[in-house]
Amino acid sequence: MSETLNTQKPRIDGALKLSGGADYTADINLDGQLYGYPVGSAIASGELEGLELEEALGMPGVVDIFHHDNFDRTLKHSPNSFAEKNTVSEPRLPFEDTTIHYHGQYIALVVADTFEHARAAAQKVKGKYRANDQVISQFDELDADNVAGLPGVLQEGDGQSRGEADTAFDAAEVTLDHHYSIATETHAAMELHASTATWSGDHLTVYESTQGVVFQRHALSHVFSMPPEQINVISHFIGSGFGGKLFMWPHAIMTAVASRRLKRPVKTVVPRQSVFTSAGSRPRSIQRVRLGARADGTLTSIRHDGSNETAFVGMHNDTVISATPSMYACENVSVTNRVGEVNHGMPCPMRAPGEAPGLFALETAMDELAWQLEMDPVELRKKNFAERDPASDLPWSSNHLIECWDNAAKRFGWENRTAEIGAMREGDEIIGYGMASQSWEAMRLQCSARVTFLSDGRLQVSCGTQDIGTGTYTIVAQTASELSGVPIEDIDVRLGDSSLPSGPLSGGSFATATVLPAVKAALDAATQALIDKVTQDGQAFSDVDSGSIELSDRALTYGDRSIPVTTLLEELGIGQVTAEASAEPGDEQSEYSFRSFGAVFVEVRWDPGISRLKVERIVSTIDIGRAINPMTARNQVEGGLVMGLGMALFEQTEYDKSGYLYNANLADYIVPVHADIPPIDVELLDYPDYHLNAFGARGVGEIGLTGIAAAISNAVYHATGKRIRDLPISIERLLMAN
Amino acid sequence: MADATLDATVGHVDPDDTSSLQTIELTVNGQTHTLTLEPNVVLLDALRERLNLTGAKKGCDHGQCGACTVVIDGRAMNSCLLLAALAEGQDITTIEGLADEDGTLHPIQQAFLEHDAYQCGYCTAGQMMMATSILNDKDIAKDPASIKEAMSGNICRCGAYKNILDAVQSAHRTIEGA
Numbered sequence: 001m002s003e004t005l006n007t008q009k010p011r012i013d014g015a016l017k018l019s020g021g022a023d024y025t026a027d028i029n030l031d032g033q034l035y036g037y038p039v040g041s042a043i044a045s046g047e048l049e050g051l052e053l054e055e056a057l058g059m060p061g062v063v064d065i066f067h068h069d070n071f072d073r074t075l076k077h078s079p080n081s082f083a084e085k086n087t088v089s090e091p092r093l094p095f096e097d098t099t100i101h102y103h104g105q106y107i108a109l110v111v112a113d114t115f116e117h118a119r120a121a122a123q124k125v126k127g128k129y130r131a132n133d134q135v136i137s138q139f140d141e142l143d144a145d146n147v148a149g150l151p152g153v154l155q156e157g158d159g160q161s162r163g164e165a166d167t168a169f170d171a172a173e174v175t176l177d178h179h180y181s182i183a184t185e186t187h188a189a190m191e192l193h194a195s196t197a198t199w200s201g202d203h204l205t206v207y208e209s210t211q212g213v214v215f216q217r218h219a220l221s222h223v224f225s226m227p228p229e230q231i232n233v234i235s236h237f238i239g240s241g242f243g244g245k246l247f248m249w250p251h252a253i254m255t256a257v258a259s260r261r262l263k264r265p266v267k268t269v270v271p272r273q274s275v276f277t278s279a280g281s282r283p284r285s286i287q288r289v290r291l292g293a294r295a296d297g298t299l300t301s302i303r304h305d306g307s308n309e310t311a312f313v314g315m316h317n318d319t320v321i322s323a324t325p326s327m328y329a330c331e332n333v334s335v336t337n338r339v340g341e342v343n344h345g346m347p348c349p350m351r352a353p354g355e356a357p358g359l360f361a362l363e364t365a366m367d368e369l370a371w372q373l374e375m376d377p378v379e380l381r382k383k384n385f386a387e388r389d390p391a392s393d394l395p396w397s398s399n400h401l402i403e404c405w406d407n408a409a410k411r412f413g414w415e416n417r418t419a420e421i422g423a424m425r426e427g428d429e430i431i432g433y434g435m436a437s438q439s440w441e442a443m444r445l446q447c448s449a450r451v452t453f454l455s456d457g458r459l460q461v462s463c464g465t466q467d468i469g470t471g472t473y474t475i476v477a478q479t480a481s482e483l484s485g486v487p488i489e490d491i492d493v494r495l496g497d498s499s500l501p502s503g504p505l506s507g508g509s510f511a512t513a514t515v516l517p518a519v520k521a522a523l524d525a526a527t528q529a530l531i532d533k534v535t536q537d538g539q540a541f542s543d544v545d546s547g548s549i550e551l552s553d554r555a556l557t558y559g560d561r562s563i564p565v566t567t568l569l570e571e572l573g574i575g576q577v578t579a580e581a582s583a584e585p586g587d588e589q590s591e592y593s594f595r596s597f598g599a600v601f602v603e604v605r606w607d608p609g610i611s612r613l614k615v616e617r618i619v620s621t622i623d624i625g626r627a628i629n630p631m632t633a634r635n636q637v638e639g640g641l642v643m644g645l646g647m648a649l650f651e652q653t654e655y656d657k658s659g660y661l662y663n664a665n666l667a668d669y670i671v672p673v674h675a676d677i678p679p680i681d682v683e684l685l686d687y688p689d690y691h692l693n694a695f696g697a698r699g700v701g702e703i704g705l706t707g708i709a710a711a712i713s714n715a716v717y718h719a720t721g722k723r724i725r726d727l728p729i730s731i732e733r734l735l736m737a738n
Numbered sequence: 739m740a741d742a743t744l745d746a747t748v749g750h751v752d753p754d755d756t757s758s759l760q761t762i763e764l765t766v767n768g769q770t771h772t773l774t775l776e777p778n779v780v781l782l783d784a785l786r787e788r789l790n791l792t793g794a795k796k797g798c799d800h801g802q803c804g805a806c807t808v809v810i811d812g813r814a815m816n817s818c819l820l821l822a823a824l825a826e827g828q829d830i831t832t833i834e835g836l837a838d839e840d841g842t843l844h845p846i847q848q849a850f851l852e853h854d855a856y857q858c859g860y861c862t863a864g865q866m867m868m869a870t871s872i873l874n875d876k877d878i879a880k881d882p883a884s885i886k887e888a889m890s891g892n893i894c895r896c897g898a899y900k901n902i903l904d905a906v907q908s909a910h911r912t913i914e915g916a
Contacts, residue, residue, distance in 0.1 A: 010852060010854065011851075014845075014850075016859075017832075018851060018859075018862065019833065019836075020832065021849070022859055023792075023793070024792075026786075027786070029790055114787070117780055120778075121890030137855075185871070190797045190805055190858065190860040190894070191858065192796060192797065239858045272798045272800065315873060469858030469859065471857075478753075587830050631854045632854060636857070639897030645816070664894060666797070666803045673892075673893055674887070674889040675886045677886065
């Protein structure tokens with residue numbers, strides 16, 4: 001067992017975060033900076049016929065107002081390509097045309113000398129609109145002709161079908177056919193989106209709250225027709241993003257344009273209301289699940305059809321069916337997804353995109369099937385355990401789902417469950433037990449990093465990725481410490497800067513599996529660079545075969561000879577040795593299927609006398625391969641479970657029929673708070689997945705949020721006999737259900 | 739992070755328009771600052787944009803999230819809901835003033851570090867300022883349910899609530915045992 005990996009370590013950035021010293025974007029105040037404040041459209045669908053600006057322009061401190069009529073016409077669209085790393089959240093440029101596509105769409109940016117002046121003037125900017133009679137929504141038009149009976153346009157490439165799902169369904173001994181839905185959700189990261197832009201000659205520096213400094217740099221490069229080398233995007237600390245900050249939003253472009261025009265730094269902190277209307281959401285989705293099974297529980301047909309909203313300003317396919325083909329052994333599977341345009345703001349990935357809504361539907365359906373079959377829900381799942389990935393027909397790199405089910409069931413006390421509705425009681429409360437499987441695909445991407453041995457004994461590790469709160473700073477330091485012998489407190493980790501070697505987005509749970517191999521490659525390269533120097537004539541290891549020298553305990557060693565790196569640098573008369581290297585996935589990607597699994601068990605309490613529903617406790621067992629830092633990894637899973645509790649019971653971004661988003665604040669958009677949180681018991685299994693990378697880590701950010709909503713809905717059914725297939729399970733919905 | 743200057747009439751105020759400006763003194767973390775500002779400047783923005791004390795965060799600007807929590811005369815307050823001028827003459831403590839002058843962490847900071855009671859860190863200052871106020875409040879019981887109820891104005895979207903509760907209870911034990 002190593003000393004620093006798979007060990008609970010306090011965060012290396014903890015002291016900064018706990019003292020107020022961590023520099024989040026809005027904390028950066030530049031000399032002479034101006035303040036931007038956006039103005040959003042009051043309508044959701046129509047045309048902007050003009051703006052009343054006179055009063056605002058005459059207000060104290062106002063420097064300029066940017067809008068359709070004076071905006072920079074030289075700007076270009078980013079190609080919006082993930083492969084080219086220039087994806088943007090909203091492809092439309094700010095103020096590009098006068099069509100209003102959603103409530104809150106930016107119609108102006110006021111720039112003033114103080115925040116107060118900018119805000120006051122923004123409130124005086126009035127749009128003159130020609131509003132459409134009714135909001136346009138393809139999503140609300142059910143298409144009777146399509147097989148799924150779902151709205152929207154069928155997306156190509158989703159069909160990972162196998163066998164004959166329809167035929168098998170028709171022939172099945174037991175069948176189930178239900179619709180499920182989830183409401184639009186908003187990421188609501190605590191940190192408001194923010195951007196500060198400053199130009200120095202033809203060089204642009206952007207301080208941005210982003211999960212992808214490299215992506216934003218490339219996107220800005222296209223928008224401003226500038227070489228990427230002239231743009232730097234900095235994001236040292238991010239008040240998390242949950243997917244909402246993966247890709248650039250229009251406020252960043254508006255701010256950079258204003259800064260260029262006014263030749264001053266401009267800082268725009270997006271107000272909370274605009275974050276709701278104009279900076280992303282998990283789209284509302286409707287799903288239909290059809291299951292066919294034999295009387296013994298063997299699944300014979302799975303048909304899962306989904307449909308999600310997107311905006312008129314861009315396409316977002318939420319792929320709610322993504323996990324379904326891999327979840328269970330079943331010979332006949334058919335999945336499709338549709339997307340329909342609506343006059344709402346642009347959706348984007350939100351933590352566990354696809355899997356979180358998709359597994360709500362599938363895992364609720366599995367529970368319903370278990371009741372129909374009069375089978376234990378755990379036994380039904382075990383009956384259909386997939387020994388290899390049935391979607392790709394590849395072996396799993398590592399799969400311990402059965403142990404997850406057994407381990408979590410035992411710790412939860414599942415054997416105490418009575419298979420009868422409402423039969424478990426304590427005082428005035430009815431107790432419900434529910435469970436579900438959890439899953440998230442494990443990905444790894446290409447990544448570069450740089451490692452530098454410094455003459456003062458420190459080791460610097462740099463990578464153009466970010467730490468959004470997941471603990472990336474800390475696990476990079478742990479890894480470098482483990483491999484070099486340099487104590488963790490002497491590892492200097494640099495992230496969140498697009499001028500560093502290209503690193504991944506902080507998203508998709510792939511950062512850990514992607515970054516750590518690059519750190520190792522860069523350390524190996526820097527070590528080799530040092531060895532090359534010390535094996536030259538007259539140097540400490542000139543008599544030694546360079547291939548036999550190793551880095552160990554912060555020294556180069558050969559046999560009994562061990563010389564500290566600091567001594568070697570001193571003897572060489574140099575201050576540092578540095579190297580950059582890349583690492584990327586290889587043949588294993590076509591040899592194995594990589595997916596993490598888990599199991600979550602929930603107890604709910606329903607008090608019918610006072611109509612109170614609460615989650616009493618949550619138990620989850622997760623197999624994520626190896627946790628580099630079990631303390632931060634467990635925190636991630638617990639956080640996902642908390643967000644899933646919100647998804648199940650509270651969260652709902654609400655639009656009225658005119659498209660007006662009317663709960664665009666943190667009092668009316670309800671998220672879990674301290675008082676909602678039950679005891680949470682998470683166990684991480686420890687089965688390193690060395691097929692994915694040398695560290696055995698598969699990533700951990702998303703999986704906690706999968707399955708939990710189904711486990712809660714299943715527990716609610718066990719307690720109340722009411723099957724709520726539409727999230728959130730609000731008290732109103734529960735009381736009105738039959 | 740730059741040190742806060744004692745005289746922070748920084749250049750964010752239009753020098754040509756002095757009609758509504760007022761000069762106030764704010765005592766923050768034991769230091770008195772003279773500020774010239776308009777009457778509608780809220781305390782949070784005065785701390786962050788004028789005094790460069792950016793530890794208190796803006797999460798909603800409407801008193802709905804708790805990220806801006808500071809302690810004023812011993813009581814936790816949402817600094818986004820208080821005009822700066824109204825805090826004149828009061829003793830304001832922000833996260834920057836929580837540790838000892840020699841850098842020794844306050845028990846709540848130490849407990850947050852040890853219990854990993856955060857993820858992104860953005861709500862953390864507010865959580866800790868609220869926690870210190872609660873731990874000093876004899877009227878609030880220190881059992882988990884009471885602490886959770888008292889802390890429920892401080893949202894942690896990362897969902898580190900379990901560890902925050904553990905940290906607050908741990909800090910309580912440390913302070914009581916001292």
